[in-house]
Amino acid sequence: MMETVEQFLEYLEVERGVSPNTLAAYATDLSQFHSFLKEERAFQRWADVRRDDVMAFLLFLKERKYAASTVTRRISAIRSFFAFLLQEGKLRQDPTEGIELPTVARRLPRVLSMEEMDDLLELPARSNSPIALRDRAMLELAYATGLRVSELVELKLGDFNLAAGEVRVRGKGNRERIVPLTETAAQALREYLELGRPHLARNAEQANLFLNRRGRPMTRQGxxxxxxxxxxxLGLDDVTPHTLRHTFATHTLRRKADLRSVQTMLGHASIATTQIYTQLATEQLHESYEEAHPRAKE
Known part of the structure; x- marks a missing residue:
C-alpha cells in the first residue's frame, strides 16, 4: 500500500510543485493513516477503504487530542491522496466525499507574467538541436493548451491535426476532449516532427510524441x-509544470476568453475550479495598469 503513497508523493512533487516540507508532512500523515488501517481495521488495499473508515480515523485523532489544524491537514492529505487514486483509475469512489473540514484560505497559484512566459519560450529557440526542438515544442504546447503534464507526456503521434489546429487529449477518467492549438505551437510541433524527433526515435513503432535522449517516452519527471x-x-522561482497550466488559464481569461470555454480546454469537471483564474487575471490586470498608467501611482 505504501508504494502507492510513494507514487502520489512523486506526483505532488513533479506535477504540483509541492514544497519539500509539505511532502514530508503528507508522508507522515498518510503513514499514520496506513498504520491505523492495518492495525485497527485490518485493511490490505486502498480500494477497500470506505467513508466510515475515514470517519473512524478522524475520531481516532480527536480522541488523542490532536490540534484542529493537524486534524485538518491529516484529512486534507487523505482527501488529496484518494483524489489521485480516482484520477489514476485505482478507485471507483472517493471515501472522503461528504466529510467537512474547517474552511482554510486558499493560496492563489503562481502565474508567470506574459514577459516571463515569452522569455521562457525563447530559451530553447536559441538552438536547433533535436532536444531544443523538443523542449520548445513541449513548452509552446503546454502554454497554448494548458494540458496537465501527465496529459502532455502521454500524447501520441496520432493525437494531432495540425491542419485543423487541434489536439485530442485523454484527461482524468479517460475522458477525451479537443483543444485548439495556436499557430506558434503548431509550427513548433512541425519543426520538432520534421527535424527533431527523427533523430531521437530509436524504434519506428514508438507512438509517443515526445521522446528523451534514449528514444524512450518523456516522463513527468523529465x-x-x-x-x-x-x-x-531566467532566475524564476517556484516554476512547475502546473505553473504553465495556471499561466495558460490566467492569460487566456485576461484576453476575455469565455469561462466555459476555458473550463472545457482545461478539462475541469466543475466550473468552480476554473473560476479561481478569473481572480488571478483581474489581479494581473491591476498590476499591469499600475505599472503602465502615468497617474496610477500618484
Missing part, C-alpha cells in the same frame, strides 16, 4: 527537470 533548468536560467 519534463519537470527540463522546465526547472530553463526557469533557473
Amino acid at each position: 519534463f519537470w527537470l527540463m522546465l526547472k533548468k530553463y526557469a533557473e536560467e
Whole structure:
C-alpha cells in the first residue's frame, strides 16, 4: 500500500510543485493513516477503504487530542491522496466525499507574467538541436493548451491535426476532449516532427510524441527537470509544470476568453475550479495598469 503513497508523493512533487516540507508532512500523515488501517481495521488495499473508515480515523485523532489544524491537514492529505487514486483509475469512489473540514484560505497559484512566459519560450529557440526542438515544442504546447503534464507526456503521434489546429487529449477518467492549438505551437510541433524527433526515435513503432535522449517516452519527471533548468536560467522561482497550466488559464481569461470555454480546454469537471483564474487575471490586470498608467501611482 505504501508504494502507492510513494507514487502520489512523486506526483505532488513533479506535477504540483509541492514544497519539500509539505511532502514530508503528507508522508507522515498518510503513514499514520496506513498504520491505523492495518492495525485497527485490518485493511490490505486502498480500494477497500470506505467513508466510515475515514470517519473512524478522524475520531481516532480527536480522541488523542490532536490540534484542529493537524486534524485538518491529516484529512486534507487523505482527501488529496484518494483524489489521485480516482484520477489514476485505482478507485471507483472517493471515501472522503461528504466529510467537512474547517474552511482554510486558499493560496492563489503562481502565474508567470506574459514577459516571463515569452522569455521562457525563447530559451530553447536559441538552438536547433533535436532536444531544443523538443523542449520548445513541449513548452509552446503546454502554454497554448494548458494540458496537465501527465496529459502532455502521454500524447501520441496520432493525437494531432495540425491542419485543423487541434489536439485530442485523454484527461482524468479517460475522458477525451479537443483543444485548439495556436499557430506558434503548431509550427513548433512541425519543426520538432520534421527535424527533431527523427533523430531521437530509436524504434519506428514508438507512438509517443515526445521522446528523451534514449528514444524512450518523456516522463513527468523529465519534463519537470527540463522546465526547472530553463526557469533557473531566467532566475524564476517556484516554476512547475502546473505553473504553465495556471499561466495558460490566467492569460487566456485576461484576453476575455469565455469561462466555459476555458473550463472545457482545461478539462475541469466543475466550473468552480476554473473560476479561481478569473481572480488571478483581474489581479494581473491591476498590476499591469499600475505599472503602465502615468497617474496610477500618484
